[in-house]
Amino acid sequence: MTATAVRTDVYAQVQHFYAHQMQALDGGRFADYAATFTEDGTFQHSPSAAPAVGRAGIVAELVEFNKRFDGDPVQRRHWFNHIALEPQADGSLRSTVYALVVTVRPGGKPEIAPSCVVHDVLVVTDEGVRTRSRLVTHDQLA
Amino acid sequence: MTATAVRTDVYAQVQHFYAHQMQALDGGRFADYAATFTEDGTFQHSPSAAPAVGRAGIVAELVEFNKRFDGDPVQRRHWFNHIALEPQADGSLRSTVYALVVTVRPGGKPEIAPSCVVHDVLVVTDEGVRTRSRLVTHDQLA
Amino acid sequence: MTATAVRTDVYAQVQHFYAHQMQALDGGRFADYAATFTEDGTFQHSPSAAPAVGRAGIVAELVEFNKRFDGDPVQRRHWFNHIALEPQADGSLRSTVYALVVTVRPGGKPEIAPSCVVHDVLVVTDEGVRTRSRLVTHDQLA
Numbered sequence: 001m002t003a004t005a006v007r008t009d010v011y012a013q014v015q016h017f018y019a020h021q022m023q024a025l026d027g028g029r030f031a032d033y034a035a036t037f038t039e040d041g042t043f044q045h046s047p048s049a050a051p052a053v054g055r056a057g058i059v060a061e062l063v064e065f066n067k068r069f070d071g072d073p074v075q076r077r078h079w080f081n082h083i084a085l086e087p088q089a090d091g092s093l094r095s096t097v098y099a100l101v102v103t104v105r106p107g108g109k110p111e112i113a114p115s116c117v118v119h120d121v122l123v124v125t126d127e128g129v130r131t132r133s134r135l136v137t138h139d140q141l142a
Numbered sequence: 143m144t145a146t147a148v149r150t151d152v153y154a155q156v157q158h159f160y161a162h163q164m165q166a167l168d169g170g171r172f173a174d175y176a177a178t179f180t181e182d183g184t185f186q187h188s189p190s191a192a193p194a195v196g197r198a199g200i201v202a203e204l205v206e207f208n209k210r211f212d213g214d215p216v217q218r219r220h221w222f223n224h225i226a227l228e229p230q231a232d233g234s235l236r237s238t239v240y241a242l243v244v245t246v247r248p249g250g251k252p253e254i255a256p257s258c259v260v261h262d263v264l265v266v267t268d269e270g271v272r273t274r275s276r277l278v279t280h281d282q283l284a
Numbered sequence: 285m286t287a288t289a290v291r292t293d294v295y296a297q298v299q300h301f302y303a304h305q306m307q308a309l310d311g312g313r314f315a316d317y318a319a320t321f322t323e324d325g326t327f328q329h330s331p332s333a334a335p336a337v338g339r340a341g342i343v344a345e346l347v348e349f350n351k352r353f354d355g356d357p358v359q360r361r362h363w364f365n366h367i368a369l370e371p372q373a374d375g376s377l378r379s380t381v382y383a384l385v386v387t388v389r390p391g392g393k394p395e396i397a398p399s400c401v402v403h404d405v406l407v408v409t410d411e412g413v414r415t416r417s418r419l420v421t422h423d424q425l426a
Contacts, residue, residue: 004412008296015157015299019224019302023238033251075281077240077257079223081363082303096307098361100394102242102257104281109256110242115361115386115394128146139359139388156293159298161366165380217423219382219399221365244399245385246423251385252399270288 003018006093010124014095017122017129022078028066034058038123042133046141049134062125077102080118088121090131095120099136115139148227148235149234152266156237157225159264159271164220170208174201180265184275193275211214219244222260234274236264241278257281289376290369298379299367301406301413306362311387313352318342322407328398330425334416343345361386372405377418379404384418399423 017036024032034055037043043058044051045065052061081098088094096117103111117141121132159178166174176197179185185200186193187207194203223240230250239257258281264276294304300321316340321327328335330420336345365382372378381402387395392423400423405416 004297006300008154008293009150010295010302011300012153012292013146016148016150016153016225016227019226022224023226034228048202073284075257075284077243077281079240081223081361081365083300084299084303084304085309096153098363098386100363100380102240104284106282106284108282109255110281112396113343113393115359115388138211139361139394140360140390140392142357142388150296151292154295157287158290158292158295158367161368164366165368165382186293189396215426217399217426219365219423221382221384223365243384246426248424248426250399250424252423254396 005087010093011083011085013124014085014093014129016095018080020082021131024076025088026075027060030059030062031104033062036129036131037134038130038132041131043131044135046134047135047137051135073106075104077104083123084093091123093122093124095122113140143207146169147229153227156227156235156264156271160222160225160239163273164222164271168202168217168219172201172204173197175204178271178273178275179276183273186275188278189277191280193277211281215248217246219246227264233265235264235266237264247273255282285329289371293363294377295369298369298377298406298413299406302364302367303382305415306364309346310359310361314333314343314346315339320413320415321418322416325415326418327415331419331421335419346405347362358392359388359393361388369406377406379406396426 021033021036037055037058040054042051042053045060052058079100079102084096086094099116099118100112101114117137120136123130123132163175163178179200182196184193184195185203203233221242221244226238228236239260241260242254242272243256244252259279263278265272267275291320295394307316321342323341326335326337327345336342363384363386368380370378383400383402384396385398390424403419407416408412
């Protein structure tokens with residue numbers, strides 16, 4: 001248990017960071033989402049995918065990924081739970097978070113899948129929290 | 143990203159406020175729920191509904207809404223995620239929150255629908271957080 | 285509303301405690317999970333079950349319970365929401381939390397059931413938060 005090794009204000013800051021970060025993603029504001037990463041941040045949405053590198057690379061990856069929803073009036077929402085932080089020797093934070101994707105179409109009911117785990121490395125700077133790297137694993141592929 | 147513009151203790155306070163507020167609603171303690179609003183608070187559970195105004199008005203609205211469950215041993219639970227706060231010029235906080243409604247009946251499995259977004263304006267007073275206005279939008283109506 | 289009676293740093297500490305505690309449980313690290321209880325802690329996973337007492341007792345209970353998953357490549361994840369704390373006269377905290385169990389098997393979609401409420405008594409020590417007692421109620425049994 002390393003919960004006590006992280007300051008409670010940093011914990012709240014990370015929670016709030018994720019709220020804005022994921023609302024940006026789900027709102028299709030890809031540049032805002034990419035700006036939540038460090039300049040050289042990496043984003044790997046599944047272990048088999050090549051990581052997108054840098055903010056421009058992350059935006060390009062999201063544009064490409066979301067082409068599958070062209071003309072599809074879908075609303076996706078990424079839910080997070082149990083943000084567990086562990087301080088690293090270099091001052092960064094390892095963050096392990098449960099995630100579920102909620103998908104809704106007009107007139108339909110939410111589909112809740114897949115169940116994932118988000119593996120982040122976060123850095124806390126004067127400007128706030130930034131994601132240095134993100135790898136998403138999928139429970140159904142385990 | 144405005145996450146850094148909100149104090150972390152206020153963020154934790156809002157989270158805890160929502161926990162008590164929504165457990166009051168799901169527990170059928172409508173007066174307790176209404177008391178989490180400001181005296182002149184408004185509550186609009188969908189964009190097409192007229193807003194309930196004031197604590198008595200909110201209780202009346204909830205009593206009316208819940209008549210559909212008379213004699214139905216249903217347990218509903220409102221889940222919240224990704225509380226994103228933005229400070230307003232007047233000192234209030236705009237709060238945008240994901241919501242899912244979990245519905246369970248005896249012997250049954252939970253149904254999880256609809257997926258919503260809660261749009262609140264919150265005020266933080268010496269007595270704690272209060273909701274000044276709440277509008278709930280529904281993803282399947284988008 | 286007793287939200288204001290709990291310090292915001294304690295609230296964040298409890299949230300983070302639960303994140304590590306439940307990731308230990310879902311990761312099959314039963315000794316780590318048991319270590320999040322006080323020495324004499326009790327764990328009752330449904331009202332009809334006898335409570336497991338003490339850390340060794342909790343580990344034994346979990347080993348027994350999880351025999352049903354022997355040879356079953358299942359991943360279970362316990363989601364928590366709306367952690368509502370109430371200070372008790374003895375300095376402990378009563379904690380009432382919504383819970384959903386997410387179950388995934390290889391190639392499958394998550395099943396999300398049952399919907400529960402976790403009723404904890406927590407103590408905050410210099411070493412961090414510990415669960416003194418846990419009773420889980422199930423909505424479908426109400």
